[in-house]
Amino acid sequence: MAQKTILDKNALTFLEDYLNNAAPTGYEWNGQKLWMDYLKPYVDNFITDTYGTAVGVINPEAPFKVVIEGHADEISWYVNYISDDGLIYVIRNGGSDHQIAPSKIVNIHTKNGIVKGVFGWPAIHTRSLAKEQAPKPDNIFIDIGCKTKEAVAELGVHVGCVITYPDTFHILNNDHFVCRALDNRMGGFMIAQVARLLHENKKSLPFGLYITNSVQEEIGLRGAEMITHTIQPNVAIVTDVTHDTTTPMIEKKTQGHCEMGKGPVIAYAPAVQQKLRDLITDTAEANKIPFQRAALSRATGTDTDAFAYSNGGVASALISLPLRYMHTTVEMVHREDVENVIKMIYETLLNITDGETFSYFD
Numbered sequence: 001m002a003q004k005t006i007l008d009k010n011a012l013t014f015l016e017d018y019l020n021n022a023a024p025t026g027y028e029w030n031g032q033k034l035w036m037d038y039l040k041p042y043v044d045n046f047i048t049d050t051y052g053t054a055v056g057v058i059n060p061e062a063p064f065k066v067v068i069e070g071h072a073d074e075i076s077w078y079v080n081y082i083s084d085d086g087l088i089y090v091i092r093n094g095g096s097d098h099q100i101a102p103s104k105i106v107n108i109h110t111k112n113g114i115v116k117g118v119f120g121w122p123a124i125h126t127r128s129l130a131k132e133q134a135p136k137p138d139n140i141f142i143d144i145g146c147k148t149k150e151a152v153a154e155l156g157v158h159v160g161c162v163i164t165y166p167d168t169f170h171i172l173n174n175d176h177f178v179c180r181a182l183d184n185r186m187g188g189f190m191i192a193q194v195a196r197l198l199h200e201n202k203k204s205l206p207f208g209l210y211i212t213n214s215v216q217e218e219i220g221l222r223g224a225e226m227i228t229h230t231i232q233p234n235v236a237i238v239t240d241v242t243h244d245t246t247t248p249m250i251e252k253k254t255q256g257h258c259e260m261g262k263g264p265v266i267a268y269a270p271a272v273q274q275k276l277r278d279l280i281t282d283t284a285e286a287n288k289i290p291f292q293r294a295a296l297s298r299a300t301g302t303d304t305d306a307f308a309y310s311n312g313g314v315a316s317a318l319i320s321l322p323l324r325y326m327h328t329t330v331e332m333v334h335r336e337d338v339e340n341v342i343k344m345i346y347e348t349l350l351n352i353t354d355g356e357t358f359s360y361f362d
Contacts, residue, residue, distance in 0.1 A: 006193060006339045014038045015169065015189050019179045022107065022164040024076030025094050028052045028215045031072055031185070035213055039192050042199040043211065052215045053227045056195060062208035064355045067236040068194060068345055069224065069303055070187020071217035074180065075327055077163040079108065082153075086146035088117065092137070093162060094218030097327045101140045104329065106163050108144065110156035117144035117163075167329040175335040182331040186321055186338065187239045188213040193342045194349070206354035207234075217303055224306035228314065235276065235315045235358070236307035237348065239341055241333070242294060242320035256294050260322040261334040263290030264341045267318035269300045271308040275358040276317045283348045289340050294320070315358040319344055 007015075018038075023031030032054045036046060043056035054072070075094035082088055088108075102121035107114045120143040121135070133139065142163070146152045169179040177186075195211050197203075210231050214223035217240075228236070244260040245252050258265055266281055284291050299305050300318050308316035321341055324332040 006197070006342055007335065011189075011193060011196070014192075015177075018189060019169040019181055019185055022109070022166075023072055023074055023181070023185070024109075024162050024164050025073040025216050025218045027109070027162055028072045032213060032215075035072065035188055035192065039195055039211065042192075042195040047210075047227075047230065049226055049230060051223060051226060053223045054213045055227065055231065056211040058195070058198070058209040058211070059205060060208055062206070062354075064207040065210060065231060065233040065235070066205075066207050066349065066352060067210045067212050067228075067231060067233040067307065068191045068349070069212040069214060069236060069238045069307070070189075070191050070240065071184045071214045071223065071303055072188050073215055073218050073223075074164070074183075074185070075218055077106075079157060079159050079161045079163065082149050082157070082159070084149055086144070086148050086152050087120075088142040088144065088152065088157065090137075090140065090142065090163060095327050098137045098140055099135050100328050102135050105166055106142060107166050108142070108157055109162050109164070110158075112156035115144055115155050115157055117142040165329045172332070176332055177335060177338070178330055178332045180329040180331060182323060182333055183241045183326055184217065184239075186241065186333060190239055190321070190338060190342050191345065194345045197342070197346050198349070203350065205349065207352065209349065214303055221303050221306040224303035225310070228307050228310040232311050233307070233314055235352065235356075236304070237276075237280070237317050237319065237345055238302055238304040238307060239319045239321065239345065240302040240304075241323040241326065241331075243326060244322045244324045247324055258292055258294060258322050260324060260332070261336060262322070263292055264337060264344055265292045265294045265320040265322060267294055267296055267300055267304070267320060269296035269304075269318070270298065271300050271305045272317050273308070273315040273358055275360070276315045279351060280317055280319065280344065280348050283351050284344050287343065287347050289344050289347070291340070291344070292322070
């Protein structure tokens, strides 16, 4: 690996700005603009599409095309119903966890700007401990300090407004990154660092590289489905997050063993093309990059599936970042894992040749 520092001060400043910006599913454009501004010195041009996926391209004229990909969106809520007494009830936009909602501060995004609110919850003194109710999608509510539906409307809040959490980036114990939306803006961050290192180390690639930050993964891989038909790649290396299974209440017999700080996780699944995966693992071993393995039944549940089964079949692989507390506001990853995902993708790209085929029949 080149001697350039991976997570230098500028990179971490970008990471903090990128994570602190809200980019809920369907509303990713401000985050995409931040990402593109950071990536601009390291690419030749950009592709964007109608729904907001952004792609930085290196060697756009090359016929052989390789994608490295993450997704840009974060989970959120929608305003679904406003009661006569001014309380707001919600539905999910992506896989938002209703159990963490009570007592959380929220930002409601309106045409007039952000309206602050809180997910209220009855005080412990007023609840029946014998018949304790758990938070559920139909009983959590947001209070914005209004007593009537009309007062809510006067603030610009209406059905369909998107709601995010304002929790911001911080570092625990020097090497643990914590924030909401690490799933998966860490992916967009990591692929941007790959592009940066290629530029700083003056590496010339014999193929076109498409650094792709897809939208709408959280509601069904939709951005990747759209952009893969635009790019029509030959190869796709996708990065996302996966569960650290060493915390309480996770069953390793069903979830597998994956530990934060022990390296990226290489996926084994039908959508993962085995020769490409072997190139990644061989590259990691040759460069002494630690990694873990995970077996995934049927679908990977990531944008890997969208790329793999498009355009008549695209050789695709998945490199995952171990993460604790997924879909909460305190998602956590280890700095060394972040660096090693970047190294793994970077070194793998240097081992792909122009027009390389991953067919088993050549």
